[in-house]
Amino acid sequence: MVSKDIGLPKKVIFCKKCVISNQRPSSVIEFQNKIGDKKPIIDFDDHQICSACRFNDIKNNDINWDEREKKLLKLLDQFRKKDGGYDILIPGSGGKDSAFASHVLKYKYGMNPLTVTWAPHLYTDIGQKNFTSWIHKGGLDNILFTPNGRLHSYLTKISFQNLLHPFQPFIIGQKIIGPKMAEKFNIKLIMYGENQAEYGNLINENKKPTMDKSFFSSNNKYSMFFGGISVEEIIKKSDFTISDFEPYIPPHFKDLDDKGIEMHYLGYYVKWDPQEMFYYASEHTGFSANDQRTEGTFSKYSGIDDKIDTFHYYTTLIKFGIGRATYDAAQEVRNGKITRNEAIALVKKFIWKLLVVLFY
Numbered sequence: 001m002v003s004k005d006i007g008l009p010k011k012v013i014f015c016k017k018c019v020i021s022n023q024r025p026s027s028v029i030e031f032q033n034k035i036g037d038k039k040p041i042i043d044f045d046d047h048q049i050c051s052a053c054r055f056n057d058i059k060n061n062d063i064n065w066d067e068r069e070k071k072l073l074k075l076l077d078q079f080r081k082k083d084g085g086y087d088i089l090i091p092g093s094g095g096k097d098s099a100f101a102s103h104v105l106k107y108k109y110g111m112n113p114l115t116v117t118w119a120p121h122l123y124t125d126i127g128q129k130n131f132t133s134w135i136h137k138g139g140l141d142n143i144l145f146t147p148n149g150r151l152h153s154y155l156t157k158i159s160f161q162n163l164l165h166p167f168q169p170f171i172i173g174q175k176i177i178g179p180k181m182a183e184k185f186n187i188k189l190i191m192y193g194e195n196q197a198e199y200g201n202l203i204n205e206n207k208k209p210t211m212d213k214s215f216f217s218s219n220n221k222y223s224m225f226f227g228g229i230s231v232e233e234i235i236k237k238s239d240f241t242i243s244d245f246e247p248y249i250p251p252h253f254k255d256l257d258d259k260g261i262e263m264h265y266l267g268y269y270v271k272w273d274p275q276e277m278f279y280y281a282s283e284h285t286g287f288s289a290n291d292q293r294t295e296g297t298f299s300k301y302s303g304i305d306d307k308i309d310t311f312h313y314y315t316t317l318i319k320f321g322i323g324r325a326t327y328d329a330a331q332e333v334r335n336g337k338i339t340r341n342e343a344i345a346l347v348k349k350f351i352w353k354l355l356v357v358l359f360y
């Protein structure tokens with residue numbers, strides 16, 4: 001049963017720069033999420049501006065991107081292997097962001113990346129095509145990891161029933177596959193694309209190039225939670241065993257440290273602009289936008305590889321009043337591609353239609 005009160009502010013306010021409201025939760029460690037937990041929300045300042053917009057100002061005005069690129073080169077030289085082995089691991093789906101990251105790291109910066117993909121629940125046709133093209137046309141090595149579908153669908157079901165969050169097991173798997181594979185292949189550097197903090201976690205989290213390791217590690221596998229239920233409980237009430245959970249179990253925090261595995265995100269070093277990533281990926285890895293707009297929004301090129309994406313955003317609309325067009329429009333405003341008024345018009349067009357379906 002989904003808890004009705006998840007601690008969101010009673011008074012809804014909207015950011016004065018974009019269209020995000022104060023109902024948007026910030027990123028949490030998904031496998032610690034229990035039924036009834038209150039959601040932390042993104043930060044708003046005294047001027048009613050969200051922290052994602054605040055960070056965007058810093059990104060556009062205060063960061064010296066040439067200096068940041070020099071830092072990147074220094075970091076890469078530190079991890080570069082001379083014996084031909086893989087020296088950097090890049091988790092991704094072959095969407096525009098991971099296609100960009102892996103391609104520049106190999107062909108511009110001369111690294112030897114291994115890309116790793118946690119498979120979608122169900123590939124869309126365009127997602128399958130882009131994934132194949134990323135590897136074949138983009139010229140990259142990849143491991144596609146597909147978890148046991150019987151367990152994955154069970155976890156997805158309980159996450160939907162208990163938290164209205166069917167995407168949760170995917171988010172957990174997708175995060176953990178990076179450090180897990182890095183350990184197996186003795187790769188010390190993992191590079192993600194953007195930092196989740198860019199979308200509204202505390203601004204200070206964007207001041208460092210590394211990701212928070214607590215999102216990628218756990219010291220007790222039995223006390224991880226899926227759909228708000230601990231692994232220990234799930235095992236007791238089902239025929240699954242701890243062995244079935246192997247792909248979801250992250251390394252121990254200490255092991256990551258002892259092995260010297262570092263997790264960085266490229267958005268710290270290179271100015272991240274989703275539309276530019278799209279152009280780059282189209283040219284270099286054969287990435288294509290969909291031939292029709294994504295359900296619930298106006299865009300055609302982001303988050304298009306898994307059939308469950310649309311459903312995920314539908315649940316965020318129900319829980320937070322924030323649907324896919326709102327997320328997309330807010331981002332386009334920040335990137336200077338549309339004005340706030342245009343964003344409001346898009347939200348009205350695509351979200352209100354969905355709300356009518358929901359409430360009438």
Ligand SMILES: [Zn+2]
Pocket residue numbers: 015016017018019020049050051052053054
């Ligand atoms: Zn904003």
